[in-house]
Amino acid sequence: SQQGEEDPQALSIQEGENATMNCSYKTSINNLQWYRQNSGRGLVHLILIRSNEREKHSGRLRVTLDTSKKSSSLLITASRAADTASYFCATAVKGYQKVTFGIGTKLQVIP
Amino acid sequence: EADIYQTPRYLVIGTGKKITLECSQTMGHDKMYWYQQDPGMELHLIHYSYGVNSTEKGDLSSESTVSRIRTEHFPLTLESARPSHTSQYLCASSEYVRGSQETQYFGPGTRLLVL
Structure with missing residues (x-):
């Protein structure tokens, strides 16, 4: 199973709205x-x-990290059509010299 | 834009051919990485390097090999391409900070199609 998992897997919003995506992980980072x-x-x-x-x-980006819940969120405010992309979280696990990527959240911003 | 380059951007090749995917960076980074990514899926680390003459296998088993003879250059080679190798290959680099994992800078990727 993934160290980092994004949620939702896909998100579609209107231009100008805020987009929030979450990432959960399993071990200390x-x-x-x-x-x-x-x-x-x-x-x-x-x-x-x-x-x-x-x-x-x-x-326009705001990231939070809650290590007690092992989760992070990415907030994009006042979204634009150019924000349409996939967003990945990558966790750097303690003791390891590499990061692990999640499966990503596909964001679509509709003009 | 990061100063990391990959060539070719697209490659269509027949089964059994030997291929080399090139990756170079001008940022002087010690660490370099190769990831494999299928469409819409997560990235899988297949190789990485701490510096010249250092190469390590990643989390995903791969039939490819890499070399690191110069700091700026980290080519990936497939001796005999197969359809199962069809994927996107992403190269990245970062500074090496002991005990930490720093920001990675990615190249544009190589899309490989093996017929």
Whole structure:
């Protein structure tokens, strides 16, 4: 089973609405990272949040981390059609020198 | 845009051919990675490297091999391509920080179709 699992698997919203996607994981982590992937392209890093942080912001993005619940959420405010992409969380497990990616959330923003 | 490049972007090839997917980065990163991703699915780590002359197998068993002779270059080779190798291959790099896993920068990917 996946170390990181995103929820929902797919999300469709109107432009201007907020989009929230969640990531749950199983073991203790050093950090959790969110990436975006446009169709057929590589991944682009969005935000890294460390295990001792609870919230981070970057532009219209807000990431929270709850280590007691082993979960994170990514909020995109005032969504735009250009935000249409798949969003992946990647967990950096303590003691391991690599990250594990979830299956992603497919976000569609309808103009 | 990250300074990491992959060639070719698309490759259609017959069964049994030897192929090499190229990946290069100009950021001076020590760590490099190869992932395999089927459409709409998660990424699976197949190889990674801590630096020159270092190569490690990832979480997903793969018949491919890699080499790391130069910091900036991390090619992946399939000696005999099969239809089961059809997938997207993503290369990434990151700084090496002991005890931590830092941001990864991805190339655009190579879409491989083996007939």
